[in-house]
Each structure stands twice: as C-alpha cells, then as structure tokens.
Amino acid sequence: MQVVDPKGSFLKNLTLSLLLLGVSSLLIPAVLKQIDDRKFVDQQRLQDELSRQDKVIDAQAALLDTMAADFWGYELYASDVLISRDERRGRDDWHQRAVDAYYLQTGPLLGKMRAEISTLLQLAPRSNYDGFLRLYQEEVLTLDSCLLELMKLESTNPDGDQGPARCVASDGKFAGASWDTLAASVVRQDLAKSLDREFAGLATAFRLQGATE
Numbered sequence: 001m002q003v004v005d006p007k008g009s010f011l012k013n014l015t016l017s018l019l020l021l022g023v024s025s026l027l028i029p030a031v032l033k034q035i036d037d038r039k040f041v042d043q044q045r046l047q048d049e050l051s052r053q054d055k056v057i058d059a060q061a062a063l064l065d066t067m068a069a070d071f072w073g074y075e076l077y078a079s080d081v082l083i084s085r086d087e088r089r090g091r092d093d094w095h096q097r098a099v100d101a102y103y104l105q106t107g108p109l110l111g112k113m114r115a116e117i118s119t120l121l122q123l124a125p126r127s128n129y130d131g132f133l134r135l136y137q138e139e140v141l142t143l144d145s146c147l148l149e150l151m152k153l154e155s156t157n158p159d160g161d162q163g164p165a166r167c168v169a170s171d172g173k174f175a176g177a178s179w180d181t182l183a184a185s186v187v188r189q190d191l192a193k194s195l196d197r198e199f200a201g202l203a204t205a206f207r208l209q210g211a212t213e
Helices: 006-083 094-123 126-156 179-188 190-206
Strands: none
Touching (some): 006 179, 006 190, 126 179, 126 190
C-alpha cells in the first residue's frame, strides 16, 4: 500500500496554482489588450464611416440646391424671353433686355448644368443621372437651340416680313416650332413639370427630409 505524503501533495498543488496564477497574470492582460485594441479599431472604423456618410449627405444637399438654382434659373431666362414678347404686357424694352440676358447668362449656365449632371454619377443612383441627362438633352438643349434660332431670325427680320419665324434648323422636340409654340409650352409649364418630377425623384433618392416616398 502506497502512502501519499499530504505535505508533498500540498506543495505540488501550491506550485501548480502559483504557476497557473503566473501564467494567468501574463495571459489575461494580453487578452484584454487585444480586446481593447479590437474595440478601438471597430470604433474608429464606425466613426470613419459615419463621417463619410455625413460628408456624402452634405454633398448631396449642396448639389441638390445648386442644381435646383441653375435649372430653374435657366427656365426663368427662357420663359422671360418668351413671355416678354406678349405686347399686352406693355413694356417695350422688356423683350430686348430678356434676349440680352439670355445671350449673356445661359451659355455658361448650360455648361454648369451639364457638369452637375455628371456629378450625379458619384452621389445618386444611375436612374437619376439618366433622368436628368434625358431632360437636359431632350428638353433644355432643344429649347435653347430653338430659342437661339428664333432670336437670330428676329434680329435679322424684326418686322416679320417673311412670315412667322420657325425653328427649321433645330432638331428634337421643338423642331419646326414658332414663338407661339414655345410660349404655349411655357403656359403649360412643360419644362417646369419635368423639373418638378426629376427633382422630386432626386430628393427621394437622397432621402432628404420632406422628400416624397
């Protein structure tokens, strides 16, 4: 029969406990530090993502405001040229001032509008980019082309001796249109309605407060 020395067993257990305690004292801080480091990385990543989202939202809101000002600004210049031709308005110099403003302002404005549409590729869904590009090409540029042609004809034939001026050199939606055709389009608010539709869709895409779902 083997006799176990209680004192030796105690010392062995004590040594083992001290050894485990020493290992734990080294291992636990290392594990805790690794956990803390991982938490810090995750928090930093979250903060970076929130900061990026804030910047995107700010850029979207700024772009929406700028585009609205420019597209509606163009609509105002074009409408002013057309409405001012109505002799019932009783302002003889209004039309010429509207024509002069159109020539001066809309060239650079159209270029700026096209650049803003390109920016949509970075900040909005492709469908919004396609919608604004289609509006720009099919409505804005065709209106601009016809207006420039009619204004040129008006300057060379102010009395209309050759009959009603028409956009014979312009293509697209307003090909063959006259002053009256364009004025009727303004009265119907064709371009204004298109702008309302596209900007409502863009605001929804940007999820801005008050946007229609």
